[in-house]
Amino acid sequence: MRDLSSPKEKSSSLNPIHLLLVEDEESHAVLIQRVLQKHPSRQPFHVTIAGSLQEAREHLRTAVPDLAIIDIHLPDGSGIELLTAETGTPSFPIIAMTSHGDEKIAVKAMKAGALDYVVKSEAAFNDISHVVERALRQWHEMSERKRAEKELRTQAKQLMTLSHISHQILSGREVKALMREAVSLTARTLKIIKGAKVLELLPDHKTLLLRAGTGRWSSLVGQTIAVADQDPLIRHVLASDEVVFVEDLRTDKRFGGSSLLFERYGYISGIGLPLSSREDCLGILLACSEQPWLPNNNDISFLQSVANTLAVTLEGKRTAARMRRLQNDLLQANQFSTLDEFGAVLAHEVNQPITAIINYLRACQQIIMSAKEPTLQTILELMDKGVGEAERAASIIHHLRESAQTGETVRGYENLNTTVYDASQLALGEAVDGDIVVNFELSPRLPPLYINKIQIQQVVFNLVRNAVEALAGAGEKSLTIKTASTQNHTVEVQVQDMGPGVDSLYQDKIFKRRFSTKKAGMGLGLAISHSIIKTHRGDLWVSTTPGGGATFHFTLPVTS
Ligand SMILES: Nc1ncnc2c1ncn2[C@@H]1O[C@H](COP(=O)(O)OP(=O)(O)OP(=O)(O)O)[C@@H](O)[C@H]1O
Ligand SMILES: [Mg+2]
Structure with a gap:
């Protein structure tokens, strides 16, 4: 040769x-x-x-x-x-x-x-x-034609991947599953990538949560990786909000030859893309390889599109969570939409204990004035009741203020029967003129309920007061108060009267604020009660008592 x-x-x-x-x-x-x-x-x-x-x-x-x-x-x-x-x-x-x-x-x-x-x-x-x-x-x-054809095939494959991911978003797939799919499709589309992952930047802007990962990272999904500051590649991406490549970590001076994320898992090259929303960086998409790798323009634009899609998904998830919180806050705050409303609710709820206090004090005055027998014991009992009512008024004011300020009320595990019985007695109190027959049918096997006791007492009080008022002109003055466990882990309370019932014309209106058919009614009792039961995740409704009259029901969930 x-x-x-x-x-x-x-x-x-x-x-x-x-x-x-x-x-x-x-x-x-x-x-x-x-x-x-x-x-x-x-x-x-x-x-x-x-x-x-x-x-x-x-x-x-x-x-x-x-x-x-x-x-x-x-x-x-x-x-x-x-x-x-x-x-x-x-x-x-x-x-x-x-x-x-x-x-x-x-x-x-x-x-x-x-x-x-x-x-x-x-x-x-x-x-x-x-x-x-x-x-x-x-x-x-x-050769050129073949190269162009290969590039076109790659682009077509990448486009299909993207359209697949977008389709998943539009069909409302669960965010977690979507992220999983996005990383695995990325790794399958770009063969050189041996590990791809989505890291969500948590609201503290310091820690990153691994939301999805392929390759050696897959076993760590769901774990928080506190590396926002520690890892140079992530630090670069977050600081610049731009795409950062590392062709070969061992020779790249910017990283001083080390990256925890890479070394620990045997990767030596990679690309980090910020998942940017309009206002914020929400996380990072990382794609890594075990060989030196410099992505070409096609690879970058493909990864960029995946990152954009993921950013939109993450932003959507955060917006949805914010909306849910807001909705909840609104529901809580709905009890008092204006200061006027707050005043009206306050007046409605505190009016009864104050009236009761006045009555007890008047009774004391009369006993002392008539002074037939100095029944100190009776006076003490009446004053005791007065103090109890004053304390209840103070408690109502306290809870209303708390609820208006924070949208939340303090709850604890309470015995529902005692709560219902005490509130009913208060409502019946001086209102019972003797001819109302009251039956309590309280189930002995109720679990403790996680409730705000004062609020549930307010509900029972309002319902029993309405029932007493409804019985005013009725022939059969009977009232039944029941508690029972029902299906679906709930407990139901019923206040049943034999009064005239609720006119079908008003059925839809009675739970609205300011709706009243009474001369001196404020039209607030049922609206307040409805809102309280809703915040306890229960229901309040009315039905007709067999044989006439109205039955008000409310349910409360049993929580473990
Ligand atoms: N047990 C009942 N039987 C018949 N109608 C009732 C009964 N309870 C409530 N209603 C109807 O629902 C309306 C609204 O009740 P709600 O307790 O909200 O207000 P109110 O009793 O009129 O006034 P207040 O705000 O002082 O309680 C009543 O005016 C009455 O028409
Ligand atoms: Mg009422």
């Missing part, structure tokens, strides 16, 4: 074109080589001549030429063997050479992957440099 460099090549600084000439006939080889040397091309030719299949194979084992000219007739076999030895398509352009009359073999060579052929003649040898140039150009064009 001879290595023949042209004089032009020796003096030229341009990269030579490596050409393998497989030709056993020396005179032909020399002629071809001379023609090529004389050719005024921009790049010089570096020609290696192989005189047999064997020599050609040896050369190809160590080097890939830019082009090969192969004589089909060789002393140790057919040049076509060299073509078919290449798997699929040859990795370099090949020009086949045949003798005159061997055109059929030339066709065979073309089918085997040769780019062109020449039939040996002096004229053909003299023209060989043009044939070589044409073949090189054609090869270059083919």
Whole structure:
């Protein structure tokens, strides 16, 4: 095998074109080589001549030429063997050479992957440099086309991935599942990526929660990784709010050769993309590889789109959580939409204990004034009741203030029967003129309920007061107060009267504020009660008592 460099090549600084000439006939080889040397091309030719299949194979084992000219007739076999030895398509352009009359073999060579052929003649040898140039150009064009096709295929794949993720968002998939899918699709679409993950920046702006991860990170999903400050790559992404690449961590000076996130899991290159919303950075998408890797523009724009999609999802999740909180706050605050309302509720709820206090004190006055018998014991009992009512008024004011300020009330585990009984007695109190028959049917097997006792007492008080008021002109003055466990982990309270019932015209209106059919009614009792039961996650409704009258029901959940 001879290595023949042209004089032009020796003096030229341009990269030579490596050409393998497989030709056993020396005179032909020399002629071809001379023609090529004389050719005024921009790049010089570096020609290696192989005189047999064997020599050609040896050369190809160590080097890939830019082009090969192969004589089909060789002393140790057919040049076509060299073509078919290449798997699929040859990795370099090949020009086949045949003798005159061997055109059929030339066709065979073309089918085997040769780019062109020449039939040996002096004229053909003299023209060989043009044939070589044409073949090189054609090869270059083919390679470019293949590269563009491959890129298009990659882009199509990436677009499909993105459209898949967007579709998942639109179909309202759960955020966690969506993140999982986004990282696994990313890793599948970009083969070089061996680990992809989504880190959510928590509201403290310091800690990151691993929301989804592939590769070596998958086992850590759901764990908080406190690295916002520790890891240089993450610090860079968060500080700049821009995409950051590390082609090779071991040589990248910006990171001082170390990144906990990478090293611990055996990655040496990667890209970090911020998940940016309009106002804030919500997290990071990381894609890493075990080999040095510099993503191309396509890879970056694909990853950028995945990051944007994830940012939109995360922002949506946060907005939904904010809306839920707001809704809840509104529900709580709904009890007092204005200061006026607060005043009205206060007046309504405190009016009764104050009236009771006044009555107890008047009774004391009368006893002392009449002074028939100085029944100190009776006076003490009346004053005790007065103090109890004053304390209840103070407690109502305290809870109303608390609820108005924070939207929350203090709850505890309470015995519902005692709560219902005490409140009913208060409501019946001085209102019972003796002819109302009151039945208590309290279930003995109720679990303790997690409630605000004062508020639930207010509800029972309001319902029993309404019932007493409804019985004012009724023939059968009976009232039943029941408690019972019901299905679905709830407990139900019923206040049943035999009064005139609720006119069907008013059924929808009675729970609204300021609706009253009474001369001195404020129209607040049921509205307040409804709002209290709602904040306890229960229901309040009215039905008709069998045989006439109204039954008010409310439920409360049993919490474990
Ligand atoms: N047990 C009942 N039987 C018949 N109608 C009732 C009964 N309870 C309530 N209602 C109707 O519902 C209306 C609203 O009741 P709500 O307790 O909200 O206000 P109110 O009793 O009129 O006034 P207040 O705010 O002083 O309690 C009443 O005016 C009455 O028409
Ligand atoms: Mg009322």
